[in-house]
Amino acid sequence: MLKLPKLTRKLVIHLSLCCLAGSLITLPNQINAQVNQLSKTPHFSWSKEQFQNIDPIVMPDNYPNDLLEKFDQELEARSYAVIDEETHHILAQKEGNIPYPIASMSKVISTYLVFKAIKGGRLSMDEEIQAPEEITSVLSDDPELSSTGLVGGVSYSVKDLLHGVIMKSGNDATSVLMWHIYGSEQEGTQAIIDQLKEWGMRDFAFYTVSGLPNSLVPESWRLTGSDKTNENVMSAQDVALMAQYTVEEFPEILEISQKQQYVFKEGTDYEQIFYTTNKLLPGQEYGREGITGLKSGSTDAAGLNFVATGQENGRKIIAVSMGNMMREDGSFSSPYQEIYTLLDALAQYPDLYKNDQLPSNKHLSLADQEALEASIQGSLDQANPNKANKEKSTNNYTNHRDNAITNFFKKIFPF
The missing domain is CATH 3.40.710.10 (DD-peptidase/beta-lactamase superfamily)
Known part of the structure; x- marks a missing residue:
């Protein structure tokens, strides 16, 4: 059975549940595309409808x-x-x-x-x-x-x-x-x-x-x-x-x-x-x-x-x-x-x-996103070192940003 570090495991489980439950903000594909490509040559347009799939903030039941x-x-x-x-x-x-x-x-x-x-x-x-x-x-x-x-x-x-x-x-x-x-x-x-x-x-x-x-x-x-x-x-x-x-x-x-x-x-x-x-x-x-x-x-x-x-x-x-x-x-x-x-x-x-049930406006920074990705990838490599070494030796030019872990987080965070 794959064993991840405790903190990493908690983050993966939490993020997975969030994705499944839709409790994290979800973005329509065109918004993800726009923001992810801002440093390149994006197609720009804005209207409220463009962001209509963002889940609204919900205040807790015990809010006054x-x-x-x-x-x-x-x-x-x-x-x-x-x-x-x-x-x-x-x-x-x-x-x-x-x-x-x-x-x-x-x-x-x-x-x-x-x-x-x-x-x-x-x-x-x-x-x-x-x-x-x-x-x-x-x-x-x-x-x-x-x-x-x-x-x-x-x-x-x-x-x-x-x-x-x-x-x-x-x-x-x-x-x-x-x-x-x-x-x-x-x-x-x-x-x-x-x-x-x-x-x-x-x-x-x-x-x-x-x-x-x-x-x-x-x-x-x-x-x-x-x-x-x-x-x-x-x-x-x-x-x-x-x-x-x-x-x-x-x-x-x-x-x-x-x-x-x-x-x-x-x-x-x-x-x-x-x-x-x-x-x-x-x-x-x-x-x-x-x-x-x-x-x-x-x-x-x-x-x-x-x-x-x-x-x-x-x-x-x-x-x-x-x-x-x-x-x-x-x-x-x-x-x-x-x-x-x-x-x-x-x-x-x-x-x-x-009130810890109040929502938060803080985001996971880009550096933290990348650190989390590296931590999870490292845990996977540690759990299966033979596969990791084989991939490293057979292809030194592998695009490690195109893998299951990265693609999972791409659905959550804009890398």
Whole structure:
């Protein structure tokens, strides 16, 4: 009888049962194909129907009914999720794992990659970057787009540009930074895709570094295979995870997002004062003590969105509200008000995070997926060493990523 290490055996049994019971998120073949081929030349398209086979998140039977009723009656957002950072428990959600357009919340991952470049010595906060006219003519000069108002040919510090990304949601500042690091819109977008895949995410699609729809950028900027109908999509639970990984590794971003105002390009002819638009910061319309960030986003398809970071009842949380649309009277539901309502209600249940029956938003990272695959393959080789040695000696060029174990996990994880 084949004997596997205890932990590996448990993982295999658990994953096998999950597959059979359908308790893991299952993806239609076309979604798996899209995400698995993002680094190549995928065919891009998005609609909710594309993700219709994703199993919805189910809250446990012992979840407080009064919370469910309150959220159902008072919240208008298309989707939302509130996450306890330490446990990754989902404290509240609606369609929390269904991908929708995220607009400028995309800038969170771009900011992560900028800080990663700084950490790696490729950039410094004081470094000056000249804004290319190719970018400013498209993104800075269009009054319909959120911008930092960059001027082509003028140099800006990385520090100023980062404040422009977070506080002004500057599409121009985002592209200037990402192009400087990666060389182009396409390469910057590919870097985002690769990073998200490293974190184990798969139900997403990215087309621009800023969150702008493809219809608003030149065709020459678009990823191969994409068209004007495409824009960045991700689920609320994954936006929360993306934000969590960003602020945990680079808390410096919170030094920017907590500011009420900032003087941009101070002491020059290009000086501006940026004011926060985060209505959840202390002193603002829906201000809450402990809120530290983070990022808004809006397009016609996305509606109004916000991902908030902070502390409630002494615990770090991430809250995301997506798809706040226009009402019949022409007004919009507010993601800030929606998040305030969520957090206010959850504050009455300070120990909810302890409920181990709550679903989790954490994914098995790509590195962990590969380590698990190697562990299982090693166990199989150990159990049948003659076969393993024979395969090794007869064909040194065997594709070991095309075998029963790998193919089993391909059905679960996007390798």
